[in-house]
Amino acid sequence: MIQKLISKIQKTGAPIVVGLDPMMNYIPEHIQKKAFGEYGETLEGAAEAIWQYNKEIVDAVYDLIPAVKPQVAMYEQFGIEGMKAFKKTVDYCKSKDLVVIGDVKRGDIGSTSAAYAVGHLGHVTVGSKKYAPFDEDFATVNPYLGSDGIKPFLEVCKEEKKGLFILVKTSNPSSGEFQDRLIDGRPLYELVGEQVARWGEECMGEKYSYIGAVVGATYPEMGKTLRKIMPKSFILVPGYGAQGGKGADLVHFFNEDGLGAIVNSSRGIIAAYKQEKYAKYGEEHFAEASRAAVEDMVADIAGALKQAK
Amino acid sequence: MIQKLISKIQKTGAPIVVGLDPMMNYIPEHIQKKAFGEYGETLEGAAEAIWQYNKEIVDAVYDLIPAVKPQVAMYEQFGIEGMKAFKKTVDYCKSKDLVVIGDVKRGDIGSTSAAYAVGHLGHVTVGSKKYAPFDEDFATVNPYLGSDGIKPFLEVCKEEKKGLFILVKTSNPSSGEFQDRLIDGRPLYELVGEQVARWGEECMGEKYSYIGAVVGATYPEMGKTLRKIMPKSFILVPGYGAQGGKGADLVHFFNEDGLGAIVNSSRGIIAAYKQEKYAKYGEEHFAEASRAAVEDMVADIAGALKQAK
Numbered sequence: 001m002i003q004k005l006i007s008k009i010q011k012t013g014a015p016i017v018v019g020l021d022p023m024m025n026y027i028p029e030h031i032q033k034k035a036f037g038e039y040g041e042t043l044e045g046a047a048e049a050i051w052q053y054n055k056e057i058v059d060a061v062y063d064l065i066p067a068v069k070p071q072v073a074m075y076e077q078f079g080i081e082g083m084k085a086f087k088k089t090v091d092y093c094k095s096k097d098l099v100v101i102g103d104v105k106r107g108d109i110g111s112t113s114a115a116y117a118v119g120h121l122g123h124v125t126v127g128s129k130k131y132a133p134f135d136e137d138f139a140t141v142n143p144y145l146g147s148d149g150i151k152p153f154l155e156v157c158k159e160e161k162k163g164l165f166i167l168v169k170t171s172n173p174s175s176g177e178f179q180d181r182l183i184d185g186r187p188l189y190e191l192v193g194e195q196v197a198r199w200g201e202e203c204m205g206e207k208y209s210y211i212g213a214v215v216g217a218t219y220p221e222m223g224k225t226l227r228k229i230m231p232k233s234f235i236l237v238p239g240y241g242a243q244g245g246k247g248a249d250l251v252h253f254f255n256e257d258g259l260g261a262i263v264n265s266s267r268g269i270i271a272a273y274k275q276e277k278y279a280k281y282g283e284e285h286f287a288e289a290s291r292a293a294v295e296d297m298v299a300d301i302a303g304a305l306k307q308a309k
Numbered sequence: 310m311i312q313k314l315i316s317k318i319q320k321t322g323a324p325i326v327v328g329l330d331p332m333m334n335y336i337p338e339h340i341q342k343k344a345f346g347e348y349g350e351t352l353e354g355a356a357e358a359i360w361q362y363n364k365e366i367v368d369a370v371y372d373l374i375p376a377v378k379p380q381v382a383m384y385e386q387f388g389i390e391g392m393k394a395f396k397k398t399v400d401y402c403k404s405k406d407l408v409v410i411g412d413v414k415r416g417d418i419g420s421t422s423a424a425y426a427v428g429h430l431g432h433v434t435v436g437s438k439k440y441a442p443f444d445e446d447f448a449t450v451n452p453y454l455g456s457d458g459i460k461p462f463l464e465v466c467k468e469e470k471k472g473l474f475i476l477v478k479t480s481n482p483s484s485g486e487f488q489d490r491l492i493d494g495r496p497l498y499e500l501v502g503e504q505v506a507r508w509g510e511e512c513m514g515e516k517y518s519y520i521g522a523v524v525g526a527t528y529p530e531m532g533k534t535l536r537k538i539m540p541k542s543f544i545l546v547p548g549y550g551a552q553g554g555k556g557a558d559l560v561h562f563f564n565e566d567g568l569g570a571i572v573n574s575s576r577g578i579i580a581a582y583k584q585e586k587y588a589k590y591g592e593e594h595f596a597e598a599s600r601a602a603v604e605d606m607v608a609d610i611a612g613a614l615k616q617a618k
Contacts, residue, residue: 023420024434032436041436073421077428078435079442083392105417107451109481111332112382119386125333126387127341127350133388142416144453145479146486170454172418177455178501183490188497192487 001137001162002210002234005099006259008066014298015254017101017236018061018290019266020089021071022050026271028283031056047081050074054089057270058096060287061294067099069236069264090136100136101165101236107142107149114152122156138163140214140236143192150199154211157203163210163234166199168192168226171216171239189222190229197230208260209233217249217263224252227260235261241268241297247304254305263301269293310446310471311519311543314408315568317375323607324563326410326545327370327599328575329398330380331359335580337592340365356390359383363398366579367405369596370603376408378545378573399445410474410545411445416458423461431465447472449523449545452501459508463520466512472519472543475508477501477535480525480548498531499538506539517569518542524562526554526572533561536569544570550577550606556613563614572610578602 009015024032024046032049039045058068070093075086093100106116120139123130141153141164153164169179169189179189193213200209212234215223227235235253240246240263253261272278272293273286281289318324333341333355341358348354367377379402384395402409415425429448432439450462450473462473478488478498488498502522509518521543524532536544544562548554549572562570581587581602582595590598 021421036436041438043433043435043440043442046433046435071417071421073415073417073424073428077424077433077442079428079433079440080389080392080396082428082442083389087389105415105451106382107416108380108382108414109479112330112380115382115386119382119388119391124352124355124386124388126352126355127345129350131352131388133352133386133391142414142451142453144451144476144487145481146483146488148481148483167453170418172454172457174455174457177504178453178497179455181492181497181500183492183497188487188490188492191490195486 001099002205002208005066005234005262006208008099009259009262012064012066013302014065015259015262015301016065016294016297017067017069017262017264018057018065018269018294019069019071019103019264020054020057020270021074021266022053022270023074024049026267026274027053028273028286030284043078043081046078047085050078050082051085051088055092056287057290058093058098060291061269062096062098064291064294064298065098067101067262068093069101069103071103071266087134090134094135099138101138101140102134102136103140105140105142105167107145109145109148110152113149114156117153117156121153121162122160138165140165140167142167143195147195154199154203157210161210163212165212165214165234165236166192166196168196168213169215169219169222171218175216190225193226193229196233200230200233204232207232212236214238215253217253218244220249220252227252227255231255237261237263241265247300250301251304251308258305265297269297310408311514311517314375314543314571315517317408318568318571321373321375322611323374323603324568324571324610325374325603325606326376326378326571326573327366327374327578327603328378328380328412328573329363329366329579330383330575331362331579332383333358335576335583336362337582337595339593352387352390355387356394359387359391360394360397364401365596366599367402367407369600370578371405371407373600373603373607374407376410376571377402378410378412380412380575396443399443403444408447409445410447410449411443412449414449414451414476416451416454418454418457419461422458423465426462426465430462430471431469447474449474449476451476452504456504463508463512466519470519472521474521474523474543474545475501475505477505477522478524478528478531480527480554484525499534502535502538505542509539509542513541516541521545523547526558526562529558529561536561536564540564546570546572550574556609559610560613560617567614574606578606
């Protein structure tokens with residue numbers, strides 16, 4: 001799957017991923033109205049609104065981008081109905097040949113991690129049959145529990161040719177509370193980064209491992225260091241746009257081959273129509289605003305990478 | 310909810326929680342056969358088998374225990390159908406007046422953590438209506454992202470009178486990989502424990518906070534230290550039984566009032582019928598074996614606590 005991700009990045013010229021994190025207040029009124037008209041103000045109605053919103057955005061941008069990243073929490077908050085919308089979104093994006101990164105941040109140990117791994121990336125056995133319940137291509141994973149938590153995911157990834165992005169240095173203001181604490185003079189996130197590189201070695205594609213890392217755009221200097229610590233790991237970079245990260249901040253996350261990073265934007269793309277810059281599209285044409293925002297993001301990053309050369 | 314947990318612990322004399330982590334190979338053949346007969350070897354069939362298995366165990370033990378802890382991964386691995394069995398299990402346990410600890414180990418930031426919090430512990434808004442999608446009483450949470458990840462959960466807990474158990478020192482062999490690393494001469498888990506105590510201060514019940522911690526039974530010495538660092542936090546203690554923790558290891562997790570800890574056993578209870586000790590019950594009467602295992606566990610812990618006095 002890392003090969004597919006790379007080849008799609010090269011084909012589109014867009015090392016970006018669109019975060020499908022549908023907050024209810026992003027969803028245009030006409031979509032909510034229609035969904036609630038059909039299903040009432042119910043969890044089912046909310047799930048329908050999310051699904052229709054996602055579908056229109058995906059239809060508008062799928063040819064420009066290699067990948068999407070649905071944030072499962074935004075679906076899970078609507079219970080079973082929300083999870084159905086998550087699954088429908090994953091399936092639809094795959095039918096559009098997009099790489100799907102399940103932003104699930106799961107993490108447990110042993111057989112429990114294995115259960116998450118088969119549920120999201122692999123196949124679960126029922127009697128003599130096998131099923132792929134959620135079937136994302138990549139999943140995000142939390143490293144706090146150490147190797148016991150990661151190894152069951154690695155096994156499934158090897159078998160299924162899928163991949164991971166492991167949290168190393170997250171984009172939020174308080175990420176330093178634990179991640180930056182010094183251990184023998186070096187921050188915890190560097191140690192986690194070293195482990196990611198080690199775990200990744202046994203999971204190599206051609207040039208890159210299919211075990212990647214999450215490092216926030218909001219910490220470009222740390223990104224620079226981590227880029228060197230994990231030379232063969234793809235870095236999933238959240239925090240661009242709405243969280244404050246700029247194109248120029250991103251150059252250090254890439255390797256000299258122009259690869260090695262994929263930059264996420266969620267709100268900045270899916271709720272672009274709410275920004276003054278894209279207001280001209282109007283709420284009705286929100287998906288066109290998303291397309292324009294993708295084009296601008298691609299140009300911003302390409303410009304920054306070009307200037308850095 | 311912490312008051313309910315405490316009063317139920319006092320009433321039952323059992324500071325224990327039964328982990329409802331139904332692996333397919335724990336489920337007796339007659340239950341699998343019936344479920345597959347009705348629904349085929351499908352995800353629906355697996356979910357039905359899990360639900361019937363859980364129900365029979367809960368019916369056999371609910372009067373002996375204060376709480377259950379369903380591990381969501383074991384349900385999530387069967388996709389939407391599995392999540393339905395999770396929800397059914399949560400609802401059924403609540404109808405039996407059990408405190409339900411959702412072992413979900415979620416953790417993200419800002420609005421995403423808020424989404425997990427409302428989905429599992431609170432109410433989500435749909436238009437003018439509100440729904441409680443999964444509605445557990447407590448949830449387990451991962452601290453790696455720092456306060457930005459925890460605070461949205463605290464807000465929901467305050468509003469709903471629910472609670473958390475935050476991972477501090479996990480029971481697995483490799484938990485030390487990051488959690489034991491020294492920061493200014495002290496292990497990371499102590500720093501996380503201090504934060505748990507701080508977060509807990511703003512969420513006090515009568516004597517205990519409703520913000521607790523997870524500390525593995527497999528590390529009793531560390532439990533002793535953490536007990537002192539977080540005097541007002543309940544400690545959820547996994548790792549008893551199958552993972553190697555013994556009653557005598559547990560005394561340090563309790564305060565002098567005999568409270569402050571709740572010990573989990575999953576496999577040791579729900580698959581007790583597979584142990585030689587309980588083999589006499591036979592697979593058909595697996596739930597009676599679970600009841601006997603609960604009684605033995607309660608006696609083991611009570612004996613150890615008495616001896617320690």
